[in-house]
Each structure stands twice: as C-alpha cells, then as structure tokens.
Amino acid sequence: MTMQPASTEIASRTAAIVQDLKDLEGPLLPILHGIQEEFGHVPQDAVPVIADGLNLSRAEVHGVVTFYHDFRARPAGRHVLKLCQAEACQSMGSDAVAARVKQLLGIDFHETTRDGSVTLEPVYCLGLCACSPSAMLDGEVIGRLDDDKIDEIVAEVRS
Amino acid sequence: MIPRIYVPGDSGALALGAEKVAKAIASELAERGIEAKIVRNGSRGAYFLEPMVEVATANGRVAYGPVKPSDVKSLFDSGFLTGGHHKRWLGAPDKIPFLAKQTRLTFARCGINDPLSLDAYKALGGLKGLQNAVAMAPADIVKQVTESGLRGRGGAGFPTGIKWKTVLDTTSERKYIVCNADEGDSATFADRMIMEGDPFVLIEGMTIAGIATGATKGFVYIRSEYPHAVAVMNKAVEIARKAGVLGVNVLGSPNAFDMEIRVGAGAYVCGEETSLLNSLEGKRGVVRAKPPLPAIQGLFGKPTVINNVISLASVPVIMDKGAAFYKDFGMGRSRGTIPIQIAGNVKQGGLFETAFGLTLGEIVDDIGSGTSSGRPVKAVQVGGPLGAYFPRALFDTPFDYEEFAKRDGLIGHAGVTVFDDTADMLKQARFAMEFCAIESCGKCTPCRIGSTRGVETIDRLAAGIEPEKNLALVTDLCNTMKFGSLCALGGFTPYPVMSSITHFPEDFKPAPARVAAE
Numbered sequence: 001m002t003m004q005p006a007s008t009e010i011a012s013r014t015a016a017i018v019q020d021l022k023d024l025e026g027p028l029l030p031i032l033h034g035i036q037e038e039f040g041h042v043p044q045d046a047v048p049v050i051a052d053g054l055n056l057s058r059a060e061v062h063g064v065v066t067f068y069h070d071f072r073a074r075p076a077g078r079h080v081l082k083l084c085q086a087e088a089c090q091s092m093g094s095d096a097v098a099a100r101v102k103q104l105l106g107i108d109f110h111e112t113t114r115d116g117s118v119t120l121e122p123v124y125c126l127g128l129c130a131c132s133p134s135a136m137l138d139g140e141v142i143g144r145l146d147d148d149k150i151d152e153i154v155a156e157v158r159s
Numbered sequence: 160m161i162p163r164i165y166v167p168g169d170s171g172a173l174a175l176g177a178e179k180v181a182k183a184i185a186s187e188l189a190e191r192g193i194e195a196k197i198v199r200n201g202s203r204g205a206y207f208l209e210p211m212v213e214v215a216t217a218n219g220r221v222a223y224g225p226v227k228p229s230d231v232k233s234l235f236d237s238g239f240l241t242g243g244h245h246k247r248w249l250g251a252p253d254k255i256p257f258l259a260k261q262t263r264l265t266f267a268r269c270g271i272n273d274p275l276s277l278d279a280y281k282a283l284g285g286l287k288g289l290q291n292a293v294a295m296a297p298a299d300i301v302k303q304v305t306e307s308g309l310r311g312r313g314g315a316g317f318p319t320g321i322k323w324k325t326v327l328d329t330t331s332e333r334k335y336i337v338c339n340a341d342e343g344d345s346a347t348f349a350d351r352m353i354m355e356g357d358p359f360v361l362i363e364g365m366t367i368a369g370i371a372t373g374a375t376k377g378f379v380y381i382r383s384e385y386p387h388a389v390a391v392m393n394k395a396v397e398i399a400r401k402a403g404v405l406g407v408n409v410l411g412s413p414n415a416f417d418m419e420i421r422v423g424a425g426a427y428v429c430g431e432e433t434s435l436l437n438s439l440e441g442k443r444g445v446v447r448a449k450p451p452l453p454a455i456q457g458l459f460g461k462p463t464v465i466n467n468v469i470s471l472a473s474v475p476v477i478m479d480k481g482a483a484f485y486k487d488f489g490m491g492r493s494r495g496t497i498p499i500q501i502a503g504n505v506k507q508g509g510l511f512e513t514a515f516g517l518t519l520g521e522i523v524d525d526i527g528s529g530t531s532s533g534r535p536v537k538a539v540q541v542g543g544p545l546g547a548y549f550p551r552a553l554f555d556t557p558f559d560y561e562e563f564a565k566r567d568g569l570i571g572h573a574g575v576t577v578f579d580d581t582a583d584m585l586k587q588a589r590f591a592m593e594f595c596a597i598e599s600c601g602k603c604t605p606c607r608i609g610s611t612r613g614v615e616t617i618d619r620l621a622a623g624i625e626p627e628k629n630l631a632l633v634t635d636l637c638n639t640m641k642f643g644s645l646c647a648l649g650g651f652t653p654y655p656v657m658s659s660i661t662h663f664p665e666d667f668k669p670a671p672a673r674v675a676a677e
C-alpha cells in the first residue's frame with residue numbers, strides 16, 4: 001500500500017498549490033484538480049488550508065468537493081478502469097461487459113480490489129458513442145470492447 | 160518531397176487502435192529506411208472506418224481503413240505510399256460515400272490536417288471570418304449572426320444572435336464569453352471532435368463573439384472525461400496567443416480578447432448553463448433560477464454569452480461567407496447545417512454534418528446502414544439521455560427542431576442512438592430515471608425526489624405489482640417533473656420515459672403477460 005503523507009506535509013503541499021492558483025478567476029476547481037493530481041485524492045487535511053487560502057468556510061469547500069463525482073475522498077487503486085454505462089454503450093451490451101469485468105476482478109463499481117491494483121467505476125459517456133461499448137483505463141480510451149479486449153485489460157491491471 | 164502519412168490522433172480513432180497503427184508505421188518506415196512524415200490529424204468522423212490512414216500522393220489523398228497494426232506490413236508491400244491497392248483501400252477520402260454526401264460547413268476542416276497547425280488552418284480558409292469581424296461594428300456582427308438563423312446547437316435551439324444582442328446592449332465594463340464544452344449526452348461527440356480536430360475554429364468563433372458583444376475574456380468549460388480535448392485546446396490557445404489571434408490586439412486590431420480552458424469534474428448537470436457558471440465560479444454545480452438571464456447576470460454576476468461549442472464553431476463560416484450563404488441550408492426555422500452523430504448499435508456510426516431536413520429513417524437506414532448486430536431497429540433515441548425514444552413508425556420525422564417537438568421529441572445536441580430489437584424499453588425508461596437521480600443537483604424537489612420515486616415505481620411495474628396504478632403514477636410523476644423542475648435535467652427526463660411507455664407499451668405489460676407473449 002502507498003504511504004499516506006503526514007497531515008503537516010499535506011498542508012504544506014496544499015498551500016503551495018493554493019498559492020499557485022489562487023489568482024485565477026474562480027480558482028477552486030483548478031485547485032481541487034491540482035490537489036487530486038498531487039495526492040490521488042482530496043485529503044480531509046487539505047480542506048482547511050484551501051478554505052483559509054480562498055477566504056471560504058470549510059463547509060463551503062467541503063460542499064464543493066463532495067458535489068463532484070471526480071473528487072475522491074481516498075486514493076484509488078494503481079489503475080482506474082472506467083466503463084461507460086450510458087445509452088449508446090447500453091445498445092451495444094455494456095451491461096454484459098460490466099458484469100464480466102466485475103466477475104473477473106471480483107469487485108463491484110466504486111470498489112477497489114483488495115490488492116489495491118484497480119478501482120472500477122461507471123462513467124456516463126466518453127464521447128466514443130460510435131465505437132461502443134467503450135472504456136477508459138488510466139486516461140487512455142478503448143472502444144468496441146469484446147471478450148478479448150476485456151481479458152487484455154484485466155491482465156494489464158492485474159500485472 | 161517526402162511522403163506524408165496521416166494517422167488520426169482523435170480519441171475515437173485512438174480508442175480503435177490508432178496509436179498502435181502509428182507506431183507500426185513508424186517502425187516499418189525505419190526498418191525499410193524510408194523517410195516520411197507521420198502527421199497526426201483529427202478524425203473526419205467516419206468511425207466505422209477508423210483508424211483511417213491517409214497518404215498524400217501526387218494525385219491527392221488516398222485513404223485506407225479500418226487499418227489494424229497487422230495490416231501495416233502489407234500496406235507497405237502494396238505500395239500504399241503512392242496509393243497502391245490493398246484490401247483496406249478506400250480511395251480519395253472525400254469520395255467515400257459517407258463523407259461525400261455531407262455538407263461540411265462547421266466541420267469543413269476537421270480531420271484533414273494537424274489540428275495544431277495554424278498555417279494549415281489558414282490555408283483552408285481559417286481566420287477569414289475573424290478578419291472580417293475585426294473590421295466591422297459589433298452591432299453589424301451581431302446582425303449577421305442573427306440573420307444567419309443560427310440557433311443554439313447545445314439543444315435548446317435559442318437564436319444565437321438574439322443572445323449576443325442582449326449582452327451587447329448591456330453596459331457592463333466586464334463581460335464574458337463562456338463556451339459550454341460539457342458534452343455529457345450519450346451519443347454526442349461533435350464538440351469533442353471539433354476540439355480535438357479543429358480547435359482554432361472554436362477559438363476564432365469565441366473571439367468573434369467577444370468582439371461582437373464587448374467581452375474580453377472567454378472560458379471553455381470542458382468535461383474531465385475528455386482529457387485529449389483538454390490537451391489540444393490548451394495547446395491551441397497557447398499557439399493562438401503567440402500568433403496574435405488572442406491577446407490585447409486581436410489580429411492587430413484594437414480589440415482585446417483572451418481565453419482560458421477549464422476542466423469540469425464529472426457532474427453531468429454542469430452541462431446546464433447556469434450550473435456550469437456556478438461551477439466555473441468554484442461553487443457546487445447547482446442550477447440557478449432564471450431570470451436573471453446569464454446574458455444580463457452571468458459569470459461572476461457579469462453579462463455573459465454562454466454558447467455550445469458547435470454554435471460558436473459555426474460562427475466563423477457565417478462571418479466568412481455571409482448570413483445568406485448559411486441560411487440557404489436547412490428547412491423551416493432550422494437554418495444551416497447540423498452535425499448529426501450516429502451512434503450505438505449502428506453499422507456506419509460517425510458524424511454526419513448536413514442541412515436540416517433529412518428524415519430519421521434516412522439517417523438510420525441509409526446513412527447509418529441499419530444496426531451493427533444485423534437485427535431490426537427497435538428504437539432510436541434522439542437528443543441524448545433526455546431525448547425521446549422513437550419507433551420505426553416515426554422514421555418519417557424530418558430532422559428539424561419544430562418537427563421533433565411536434566412529435567414529443569427533441570433533437571437536442573443531435574445525437575442519435577440506435578437500439579436493435581433486443582432492447583427492453585422498460586429498462587431504458589428505468590435508466591432515464593436512475594440517471595436523473597444520480598446526476599440531479601438536488602436544488603428542486605421534482606427532479607431530486609421524483610427521479611428516485613420514478614425508479615421505484617418502474618421497479619414495481621417490472622415486478623407486476625398493481626401495473627395499472629403504477630403506470631398512472633409514473634405518468635403523473637413525469638408530468639410533475641416536466642412542469643415543476645428548474646432545468647432540463649428533471650424537466651426532460653420524462654421524454655425518454657413517456658416515449659418508451661407511449662411507443663412501446665408491450666414492454667410495460669405485467670411480467671406474467673410478458674413471459675406469455677414471448
């Protein structure tokens with residue numbers, strides 16, 4: 001498992017990101033993206049530092065963090081696999097794809113395998129609707145998923 | 160001249176293996192000691208042919224597709240660098256029927272060249288619209304856009320010129336242009352394609368909007384599910400700034416305009432304009448009540464033009480070739496062209512830009528060539544997750560804002576999802592409610608609670624519990640959501656639900672009868 005940084009370290013690294021971006025118009029989302037990139041999630045200990053830097057209440061920052069699906073409360077697995085579950089992919093059997101991936105990995109959506117290798121998430125559209133069913137593995141797009149491609153993905157995240 | 164080989168870098172092509180194809184070509188070139196340039200272009204949008212590799216020959220471009228990495232060796236053996244014949248040979252790309260039948264105005268350049276080459280952009284007519292605009296009075300630009308008949312391509316269909324006029328007529332010192340690139344509707348990828356394949360056309364359109372309304376700052380709000388589009392747009396803005404397209408003197412004129420790329424965070428509702436504005440301001444993406452209109456009090460309380468990517472990307476051609484040229488295409492009150500995105504279970508999926516007026520049947524059967532599974536078409540959802548499901552009986556509906564509305568549907572952002580006869584419409588109706596429950600911003604009760612009650616009620620229907628009573632309840636609930644919700648998420652979720660019930664009643668019959676019928 002990855003080591004969690006100490007709270008003082010989180011605070012100082014967060015403060016640097018806030019300092020860097022606070023002069024943007026509407027800086028909170030860019031800051032949260034920066035923090036998630038830095039830590040892999042938005043740590044609780046970052047919230048008061050952001051609030052302080054932007055002159056907001058902690059509750060306001062917490063409200064924004066929890067509104068958006070992207071921001072994680074805890075780190076994801078080493079790989080993140082997103083399976084599109086929206087209509088175009090449904091028409092091409094995304095249900096069956098999801099069922100197969102869940103079975104092969106032994107986890108449900110929003111879960112991480114016990115060895116921390118992969119987090120599985122649904123996503124509602126990747127804009128690959130003429131190449132359905134589609135997925136995204138660590139930011140790389142994959143279209144026309146079939147059993148072979150699924151096996152390849154599972155092997156990759158397990159290795 | 161060294162040969163040029165074009166391998167798309169568009170996400171759709173990448174999803175189908177374009178990167179591996181590019182690598183295979185590069186290593187084959189090295190192995191054979193051939194000097195050639197690999198250009199990463201955008202996609203022309205014929206996704207059933209992607210990855211589509213093109214070669215520039217003495218007789219023009221020759222396309223090959225869909226190319227697999229394992230085809231590369233034999234392509235070289237067949238002399239593809241000079242257009243040689245091969246089983247993947249498609250001939251001149253603009254003669255491929257799917258592309259030849261289109262009318263490309265907004266997507267005129269998309270997929271042809273390196274999207275980040277400003278010279279290539281200019282060589283194909285880029286920046287002419289902006290050049291005309293900087294020499295005009297703002298009111299005249301607005302007039303030209305109004306006269307073109309351009310309506311919001313995000314889905315609402317509001318006349319773009321009228322929105323711009325409202326902002327122009329305000330007296331605020333600070334105004335904004337916001338581009339809604341939160342393209343979250345399933346079946347839609349036109350915004351993504353433009354941003355990845357011809358980013359300068361969007362920058363040009365936004366800059367024209369700025370000059371026309373007196374706004375000096377723009378934001379493009381791109382969804383986080385589009386990392387490639389974000390990367391291309393960021394680079395394009397940088398290039399445009401260096402070239403003086405953006406900055407304090409746009410193309411050497413006294414007009415100032417600059418822009419920033421912002422990334423969403425996975426909230427579908429932020430595609431709704433007021434929720435998007437809140438998100439840009441760093442708030443929860445909760446919908447705002449209207450009025451005040453964003454044109455009067457938008458981003459940070461200032462007058463704001465908020466337009467969809469395709470609306471803004473259609474402006475340069477209007478400013479280049481004139482309002483009448485654009486208006487000549489289309490039918491009724493739907494003027495110009497619309498990039499139809501054919502998706503789902505379809506043989507020839509992709510982007511098809513054409514004048515308004517094709518029938519749904521022509522789009523699905525002729526252009527899309529029917530289902531990819533080869534089974535009969537059962538339903539077609541037009542307009543994304545909030546659009547109605549149409550049966551074959553409505554295939555004569557022309558692609559036009561008003562004609563779809565007459566039949567209780569909408570064209571939305573022009574995404575078309577095809578389903579074959581294995582689709583279960585009760586399941587689709589349930590999904591519409593479930594999606595609304597997942598994505599509701601929570602501000603208004605009909606959407607927040609109605610969607611959850613909708614899922615429960617449809618589950619009872621599926622279980623055969625008091626079917627008539629529960630069907631009446633779903634209908635009533637849809638009515639409440641349609642008229643009582645603050646925005647289109649809650650307000651339009653009834654479209655897929657009610658159209659499923661209306662057009663496919665057999666799928667909503669109680670479970671025992673459904674088993675008996677099968």
